[in-house]
Amino acid sequence: xxxxxxxxxxxxVQEGDSAVIKCTYSDSASNYFPWYKQELGKGPQLIxxxxxxxxxxxxxxxxxxxxxxxxxxxxxxxxxxxxxxxxYFCAASRGGSYIPTFGRGTSLIVHP
Amino acid sequence: EAGVAQSPRYKxxxxxxxxxxxxxxxSGHATLYWYQQILGQGPKLLIQFQNNGxxxxxxxxxxxxxxxxxxxxDSTLKxxxxxxxxxxxYLCASSLGLxxxxxxxxxxxxxxxxx
Numbered sequence: 001x002x003x004x005x006x007x008x009x010x011x012x013v014q015e016g017d018s019a020v021i022k023c024t025y026s027d028s029a030s031n032y033f034p035w036y037k038q039e040l041g042k043g044p045q046l047i048x049x050x051x052x053x054x055x056x057x058x059x060x061x062x063x064x065x066x067x068x069x070x071x072x073x074x075x076x077x078x079x080x081x082x083x084x085x086x087x088y089f090c091a092a093s094r095g096g097s098y099i100p101t102f103g104r105g106t107s108l109i110v111h112p
Numbered sequence: 113e114a115g116v117a118q119s120p121r122y123k124x125x126x127x128x129x130x131x132x133x134x135x136x137x138x139s140g141h142a143t144l145y146w147y148q149q150i151l152g153q154g155p156k157l158l159i160q161f162q163n164n165g166x167x168x169x170x171x172x173x174x175x176x177x178x179x180x181x182x183x184x185x186d187s188t189l190k191x192x193x194x195x196x197x198x199x200x201x202y203l204c205a206s207s208l209g210l211x212x213x214x215x216x217x218x219x220x221x222x223x224x225x226x227x
Contacts, residue, residue: 004154006154034215041220042220042221043116043203043205043218043219043220043221044155044203044218045218046215046216049215089154089155091154099145099157099160099168100216101154102153102154102155102156103154104152104153104154105152105153105154
């Protein structure tokens with residue numbers, strides 16, 4: 001089955017800095033890569049996703065890049081704000097069922 | 113639009129007791145998922161329903177876990193008997209349907225502590 005590795009487990013930045021979270025996956029047939037943000041006491045919320053026919057996608061301060069050859073993808077957050085503090089999960093899936101396999105999460109702390 | 117509702121939000125039980133969780137998905141969402149999220153890990157799928165039929169329950173420990181989705185709307189997940197290792201957050205999610213929408217909407221979860 002699919003295996004998703006996520007790094008780092010904890011990331012501490014100053015407000016205004018950029019943050020980068022990296023993930024690798026094992027199943028070359030995976031073609032859908034969502035990123036979720038989970039705040040304390042809440043369920044994960046989709047913040048951005050990318051499909052295998054696209055190399056990069058951007059939405060305001062958030063961008064995701066995908067390298068299918070190397071089987072890795074990354075989340076980039078620019079101009080970080082304290083409200084960006086949360087746990088971020090990457091995931092990978094394939095096929096019509098779109099059941100994602102999640103990474104272990106990255107706890108992002110943005111210091112004001 | 114109302115989100116995915118779950119209850120209870122917290123539950124503490126002793127090992128060998130039973131417990132049930134309830135989920136009400138977003139109106140019109142045909143697909144419903146139950147995930148287990150152990151502290152420090154990502155969510156792991158337990159079971160997926162399409163309307164009231166099971167699509168995937170390969171990772172559900174069927175000797176102690178059961179789930180149903182009567183009438184294709186609400187769903188309940190039951191654990192009987194509970195073990196210490198069942199302590200986790202149980203998340204319910206829903207989506208429009210298989211292949212028709214990638215996005216899953218998650219509820220707030222039920223935090224289960226087994227002592």
